[in-house]
Amino acid sequence: MKTATLLWILLAATVALLIAVFQYIYKNKNEKSQLNYWLSFLRFLSIFLILLLIINPSFNKQLVEVVKPNLLIAVDNSNSIKYSSQNEYVNTIINKIKSDTELNEKYNVNLYKFGNTLSILDSLNFNETQTNIAKPFYEFNDIYKSVNNPTIIVTDGNQTIGNTVEFMNYKSPVFPIIVGDTTAFEDLFISQLNVNKDTYINNKFPVEVFINYLGKNSIKKQFNVYSKGTRIYSKQFEFSKSDNVKTASFYLNATTEGKQYYTTTIEELSNEKNVINNTKNFGINVIKEESKIAILTSISHPDLGMLKRSIESNKQRAVTINKISDFKGNYSDYKLIILYQPTTKFQNIFKEIKEKQLNYFIITGSSTNWDFLNKNQNYFSKNSITELENYQPVYNPNYAVFLSDDIGFSGFAPLQDQFGDVAFTVPYNSLLFQKIGTFQTEKPLLVTFEDNNQKIAVLLGENIWNWRMNSFNETKTFENFDGFLSNLIQYLSSNQKSKQxxxxxxxxxxxxxxxxxxxxxxxxxxxxxxxxxxxxxxxxxxxxxxxxxxxxxxxxxxxxxxxxxxxxxxxxxxxxxxxxxxxxxxxxxxxxxxEQQFVNANDNDLKQLSINTQGKIYYNNQEDQLIKDLVNDDRFKNIQKSKIIKTPLIDWKWLLGFVVLLLSLEWFIRKYHGQI
The missing domain is CATH 2.60.40.10 (Immunoglobulins)
Structure with a gap:
C-alpha cells in the first residue's frame, strides 16, 4: 500500500475522532456519562468507515502467467484429397496430433480446415471444390500477431485459386505434410482454354486451347471439339519430352442464336492415370445483333476514348464518337445518345431527342454551357459560376432501379464540374452522391430518371476516365468498372419500361x-x-x-x-x-x-516456403517424426508474463452494510434514552 494512502487513512481516523468527540463529549461536557462515550465511539466508527469507503485503499498484486506457444494446424478439406484416396490418412495424422500428450503439453494446438475459405476444424468431409493454400497463411498473419507460432499445413499441395505461397511473407516457421504420391506420372491434359463469352450470329469466333504432355515418350494424339455430340473440329498433335506443349487455335461458326455449349477432348494415353483432365467444356452466348451507341461532343477529352473502350467491352455494343458539327447520321439508328459536355452547338440534337423520344446520357464538366443546357431541357437546372469544384463519388446502396454494386467509389478520384447546386423538377434516383472535401452530402452526382418512354441519366462531372484506372489499380482488372458502366448503359439503351x-x-x-x-x-x-x-x-x-x-x-x-x-x-x-x-x-x-485435374501431389511451392521460414517439409508416414521434432525444438518455449492487478483492500458492500448497522444502532440507543 502506498504511503499517501496510509496518510489519508490516518487523516480520516483523526477527522472521525474529532467529529465524534465534538458531538458527544465536548458539547455535553457537563454531562459526563458512559452512554456518551459509547455513542461517541459508534459515531467515530461510522464516520471513519464512510471516509474509508471514499478513500478506497487498495494494494497491487502481481500475477505470473505461463503462455505456451501456439501450434497452428491447417488441413486441406478439398476434393483432391479424397480423389487421391488420402482422406483416411489425413484423419490419422490429425488424430495422432490430438492424442500426443507431449505435443499438447508444450503447445496450444489450434486446428483449422481450408478449401476456398478458412474455418475452425470440427470435422472433415473433403467436399471443398477449390483449394486456396495461401488463405490460411494470410488469416494466421492477421489473427496471431506473435512470431512464435509454428504452422503445420496438411495438404497435397495442389492449388486451384489464390496467390502462390512460394515466396510469401510469413513470419512463423512452416512445416508442410505433403500427402499423396509426388511421383510424376505420364499425363496428357488440357491446361487452359480461352474463348470470348459473346459473339454475333453467323460470325466465326476464335478458340485457343493449350495441351500439355508430361512424359518421356514420343506420341501422336487426336484433339477434337464437339457440339451436341457432333465433331466440328479435329487436329492431330505430336508430343515428346522436349516438345511438350501444343496450342490449338481455331475458329468456330456461330450459326444459332442463344447459349451454345462445346466439349474439347484430347485422346487418352494407354496408361494414363487421370483422364478427367483430358476434357474441357465451354459455352458462348451468340447474339443476334449489336446495339449502336453514339457519343456526341464538341471537344477532345480522355473520357471519350475511355467510354468507348469500356462500353465496347460488352460485345453487344458498338460505339461511335462524333464531333457534333460533323455528325450526319440518323439518330434513330442508335439505342442511346451520350451528350458529352453540351454547348450551343447541341441545339439541333436536343430538338431531335425531344421529337423522337430518344434515350440519352448527359455528362457535364468544365466546358459545359449551363445557360444553354438550362434552356434546352426542363428536367434540371444549375446556377453555376466559372469556378470549378471537385466532387468525390459516394455510392447509394438504396438505389434499386437496376442492379448495381459499390466497386470502391470511396477510393476513386474526384470528378470536376462548375460550382453550383443542381435542382431537379422531376422525380429522380441518385446512384451516386457528392462528397465535397470531407463533407458527405446527398446531393446527386449520377442520377437516372424517366419521362414516359424516355430514359435519361446525368453525370455531373468530367474525368471519369480516372475511375476506370482507379478500379484497375485496386483490382488489377477493368471488369468491375466496365460491369458497372455496362449495367447503366443496359438500362439506358433498353426501350422497355422499368420493371418492378x-x-x-x-x-x-x-x-x-x-x-x-x-x-x-x-x-x-x-x-x-x-x-x-x-x-x-x-x-x-x-x-x-x-x-x-x-x-x-x-x-x-x-x-x-x-x-x-x-x-x-x-x-x-x-x-x-x-x-x-x-x-x-x-x-x-x-x-x-x-480438383480432379491433378494426378499427383505437388511439393514445390511449400518446400520453398518451409526453407524460407526455417521450417521443414514432411511426406507420407513422417508425421511421427514431425511430432518428435516439434516437441524437441528449442525455438518454441513457454513465455512468462507478469501482470499487476490492483485489488481493493475492503469489500465496499459489506463495509457499507456495517455503516448502516452502526448508524441504526446509534439511532436506537439515542431514541431509547430520550436523546431524540
Whole structure:
C-alpha cells in the first residue's frame, strides 16, 4: 500500500475522532456519562468507515502467467484429397496430433480446415471444390500477431485459386505434410482454354486451347471439339519430352442464336492415370445483333476514348464518337445518345431527342454551357459560376432501379464540374452522391430518371476516365468498372419500361462454382421494397432436380447462392409472394471438377516456403517424426508474463452494510434514552 494512502487513512481516523468527540463529549461536557462515550465511539466508527469507503485503499498484486506457444494446424478439406484416396490418412495424422500428450503439453494446438475459405476444424468431409493454400497463411498473419507460432499445413499441395505461397511473407516457421504420391506420372491434359463469352450470329469466333504432355515418350494424339455430340473440329498433335506443349487455335461458326455449349477432348494415353483432365467444356452466348451507341461532343477529352473502350467491352455494343458539327447520321439508328459536355452547338440534337423520344446520357464538366443546357431541357437546372469544384463519388446502396454494386467509389478520384447546386423538377434516383472535401452530402452526382418512354441519366462531372484506372489499380482488372458502366448503359439503351422485378444470373457456370442469383423488387414508386418476399424455383430439364427457396435481403437487393448442383441444364422462375410479377430463364452447369485435374501431389511451392521460414517439409508416414521434432525444438518455449492487478483492500458492500448497522444502532440507543 502506498504511503499517501496510509496518510489519508490516518487523516480520516483523526477527522472521525474529532467529529465524534465534538458531538458527544465536548458539547455535553457537563454531562459526563458512559452512554456518551459509547455513542461517541459508534459515531467515530461510522464516520471513519464512510471516509474509508471514499478513500478506497487498495494494494497491487502481481500475477505470473505461463503462455505456451501456439501450434497452428491447417488441413486441406478439398476434393483432391479424397480423389487421391488420402482422406483416411489425413484423419490419422490429425488424430495422432490430438492424442500426443507431449505435443499438447508444450503447445496450444489450434486446428483449422481450408478449401476456398478458412474455418475452425470440427470435422472433415473433403467436399471443398477449390483449394486456396495461401488463405490460411494470410488469416494466421492477421489473427496471431506473435512470431512464435509454428504452422503445420496438411495438404497435397495442389492449388486451384489464390496467390502462390512460394515466396510469401510469413513470419512463423512452416512445416508442410505433403500427402499423396509426388511421383510424376505420364499425363496428357488440357491446361487452359480461352474463348470470348459473346459473339454475333453467323460470325466465326476464335478458340485457343493449350495441351500439355508430361512424359518421356514420343506420341501422336487426336484433339477434337464437339457440339451436341457432333465433331466440328479435329487436329492431330505430336508430343515428346522436349516438345511438350501444343496450342490449338481455331475458329468456330456461330450459326444459332442463344447459349451454345462445346466439349474439347484430347485422346487418352494407354496408361494414363487421370483422364478427367483430358476434357474441357465451354459455352458462348451468340447474339443476334449489336446495339449502336453514339457519343456526341464538341471537344477532345480522355473520357471519350475511355467510354468507348469500356462500353465496347460488352460485345453487344458498338460505339461511335462524333464531333457534333460533323455528325450526319440518323439518330434513330442508335439505342442511346451520350451528350458529352453540351454547348450551343447541341441545339439541333436536343430538338431531335425531344421529337423522337430518344434515350440519352448527359455528362457535364468544365466546358459545359449551363445557360444553354438550362434552356434546352426542363428536367434540371444549375446556377453555376466559372469556378470549378471537385466532387468525390459516394455510392447509394438504396438505389434499386437496376442492379448495381459499390466497386470502391470511396477510393476513386474526384470528378470536376462548375460550382453550383443542381435542382431537379422531376422525380429522380441518385446512384451516386457528392462528397465535397470531407463533407458527405446527398446531393446527386449520377442520377437516372424517366419521362414516359424516355430514359435519361446525368453525370455531373468530367474525368471519369480516372475511375476506370482507379478500379484497375485496386483490382488489377477493368471488369468491375466496365460491369458497372455496362449495367447503366443496359438500362439506358433498353426501350422497355422499368420493371418492378429484375433478376441477374449468368447463363452458365462450371460445376465447381457457386450459382449466384441477384434480384431487385421495386414498389409502385420504383423504390426498393425490402418487405417483399421473393422465391426462386429451379427445376432440371435433364434430371429430377427441383428446389424452391426464398431470397435473402442484402442491402438493396435480394440474393441467393447455391452450391453442389449437378451439371446439366436448368430452368428457373423468380416470383414475388402474393404478386403477379415473375421472371423466368435458363442456365447451364458445365461439368468441370478442377480438383480432379491433378494426378499427383505437388511439393514445390511449400518446400520453398518451409526453407524460407526455417521450417521443414514432411511426406507420407513422417508425421511421427514431425511430432518428435516439434516437441524437441528449442525455438518454441513457454513465455512468462507478469501482470499487476490492483485489488481493493475492503469489500465496499459489506463495509457499507456495517455503516448502516452502526448508524441504526446509534439511532436506537439515542431514541431509547430520550436523546431524540
Amino acid at each position: 422485378l429484375n433478376v441477374a444470373v449468368n447463363s452458365f457456370f462450371y460445376a465447381n462454382e457457386a450459382v449466384q442469383f441477384s434480384a431487385s423488387y421495386l414498389d409502385k414508386n420504383f423504390n426498393f421494397d425490402n418487405r417483399a418476399k421473393l422465391w426462386l424455383t429451379i427445376s432440371g430439364t435433364e434430371n429430377n432436380f427441383y428446389k424452391k427457396i426464398p431470397f435473402a435481403v442484402n442491402q438493396n437487393r435480394f440474393v441467393i447462392e447455391l452450391t453442389n448442383i449437378e451439371p446439366g441444364e436448368y430452368e428457373y422462375t423468380v416470383s414475388v409472394e402474393n404478386q403477379k410479377e415473375n421472371t423466368s430463364g435458363k442456365f447451364k452447369i458445365l461439368p468441370f471438377e478442377v
